[in-house]
Amino acid sequence: GKYSIIRSIATLAYDCRRSNFFTGHLMAALRIVQRGDMSPGQLRGGWAGEIGQVQFLPGSYDRYAVDYDGNGRRDLVHSTADALASTANFLKGHGWRRGQPWGPGTQNYSVIKDWNRADVYARTIALMADRLK
Numbered sequence: 779g780k781y782s783i784i785r786s787i788a789t790l791a792y793d794c795r796r797s798n799f800f801t802g803h804l805m806a807a808l809r810i811v812q813r814g815d816m817s818p819g820q821l822r823g824g825w826a827g828e829i830g831q832v833q834f835l836p837g838s839y840d841r842y843a844v845d846y847d848g849n850g851r852r853d854l855v856h857s858t859a860d861a862l863a864s865t866a867n868f869l870k871g872h873g874w875r876r877g878q879p880w881g882p883g884t885q886n887y888s889v890i891k892d893w894n895r896a897d898v899y900a901r902t903i904a905l906m907a908d909r910l911k
Contacts, residue, residue, distance in 0.1 A: 787836060852864070873888070
């Protein structure tokens with residue numbers, strides 16, 4: 779992404795209908811910097827604060843990102859291993875049931891919707907997962 783996450787999230791926290799939501803993400807972005815995962819200059823992403831290959835908001839990054847490649851940093855921008863492991867950690871943290879179906883009406887479908895609330899998104903992910911079997 780090309781936008782400063784801290785600047786974008788701070789703007790949304792200050793001047794937005796969802797101020798409380800974005801204030802929490804602003805604090806999470808500052809923790810990401812404090813932990814040393816990224817510098818403020820490296821913390822770049824989408825206009826609404828999405829970070830890296832999996833487009834985590836800072837709160838999800840702070841809570842679910844893992845250092846799977848063992849380099850000492852949780853890097854969802856450059857490390858595919860960290861991004862994939864962090865995605866799995868997010869799904870697990872939201873109640874994913876391994877080996878269970880993921881179609882509409884299932885627990886796993888609800889977990890997919892925790893990632894993105896749009897039905898079309900969840901159905902697309904479930905369809906792609908079926909085709910990858």
